[in-house]
Amino acid sequence: MLTQRQLFLQHNAQTTLEPLLLEFNKANGMYLYDSQGKKYMDLIAGIGVSNVGHCHPAVVAAVQEQAASYMHIMVYGEFVQSPQVNFAKALADVLPSNLNCTYFVNSGTEAVEGAMKLAKRYTNRSEIIACYNSYHGSTQGALSLMGNEEFKQAYRPLLPGISFIHYGALPDLNLITSKTAAVFVETIQGEAGIRVADQAYFEALRKKCTDTGALLVFDEIQCGFGRTGKMFGFEHFNIVPDILLLAKGIGGGMPIGAFISSREIMISLATNPILGHITTFGGHPVSCAAGLATLQTILNEDIVAGVTEKGLLFKKLLKHPAIKEVRGIGLMMGIVFENFDINKKVIDACIKDGLISDWFLHCSNAMRVVPPLIITESEIEWACSIILKNVEAIA
Known part of the structure; x- marks a missing residue:
């Protein structure tokens, strides 16, 4: 019997030749849960979609x-x-x-x-x-x-x-x-x-x-x-x-x-x-x-009121010689690296650690940070710790 991933590759039109092939069956708030029950923090909100979190x-x-x-x-x-x-x-x-x-x-x-x-x-x-x-x-x-x-x-x-x-x-x-x-x-x-x-x-x-x-x-x-x-x-x-x-x-x-x-x-x-x-x-x-x-x-819920401060917290915590800049406004940011190779390795390592991100179409050396607006201070601290750990290991 074919798996869902095999059926996906066989019957669903592909947008790239190397899809991530992460298989999720549940989403709630800040988090996605894969078919094995592993929990991932969504740092990109489905590419800017889930501003109030998943399944509010x-x-x-x-x-x-x-x-x-x-x-x-x-x-x-x-x-x-x-x-x-x-x-x-x-x-x-x-x-x-x-x-x-x-x-x-x-x-x-x-x-x-x-x-x-x-x-x-x-x-x-x-x-x-x-x-x-x-x-x-x-x-x-x-x-x-x-x-x-x-x-x-x-x-x-x-x-x-x-x-x-x-x-x-x-x-x-x-x-x-x-x-x-x-x-x-x-x-x-x-x-x-x-x-x-x-x-x-x-x-x-x-x-x-x-x-x-x-x-x-x-x-x-x-x-x-x-x-x-x-x-x-x-x-x-x-x-x-x-x-x-x-x-x-x-x-x-x-x-x-x-x-x-x-x-x-x-x-x-x-x-x-x-x-x-x-x-x-x-x-x-x-x-x-x-x-x-x-x-x-x-x-x-006055969600917008805390967005500026949350963005500033990301910028405060994301300090490393390999991070050239954290660019953006509010919770719409890009972490800039020297090149795409470093960026891709950091993104892949973060995904393995349960943190979802990606890069930008016209700026492949920047990592996307556009989480649901409901992200908390402690969640920001955890996300930044995972990013910095992998930047340190890779760059």
Whole structure:
């Protein structure tokens, strides 16, 4: 009889030729449990998804209650479904007043696709600008915005009319003109190894977009919902985008994404032609119920309040000559080593010791640290001790 791992390799499409092949059958809070009962601390939250921890009781209860009432009943946008309505209203309540209208989709990359169409439709322009070393998803449109040729070259031709600027570089903002429909920027660059531009850059970016009529789109798919120490990353810079992209952490583990804008901008998808953007499963009732429960949990338990201090504790403890830098903000960090070889050996050794991490697509010499926001001080101390033990042994 074939094992689950053998069946996985035989019947599941592979994304690499060397998958980790860790087999988990339970997750709770900060921890994953494999088929042998071994416990692992999840230091990457399913790549920024499980902000409130795995299987948070409030999220599980919301999923169970909604699944027992109804699941899919109609494509998005036609029927009034209370899980969608309630989650959209709750998002509007915690966002600036111009971000009051939400279009729910299934994932981050779909949020990017929808926002690209929205920007073109509203502005009647075709040029889109993104950043080098950006990551916005893997579908054809989102891939066109990716600022790393290595991951794109096999799939050309991609969308025309895409230009790139350097994240954080003020001179590059001159490339934004009256022909630009939108500028897509990760508020904090994720797959570039956690890069944070300064206040002056974001103020100049906002002004340039306003002056040229280009829409400013902030991709907060990784950094949203409290990960940076504020509910949304743009709050660190006192500016507001025209369109906000969310996914990953907003669903508490359920698949959901969203692009959010003003009613005035968003309504342009409804006419000339009608059904300018459609999705069958977007805003799935169970996912929206989970999203609302996740947001309420973050607010009710005041989870964001401790994020900055937790991030600073990681930085305080992770001191070693082989660690070149601990880069990032809040609980969105990268531990920088000399090269990928050292990083990979440290990551592999940590996994053997029951600590899950990985590296970044565009920055292979940095180790990802994006744990569930519920991580405690003692858990941070344990995680850092495991990392330092293996760095000492390897580097």
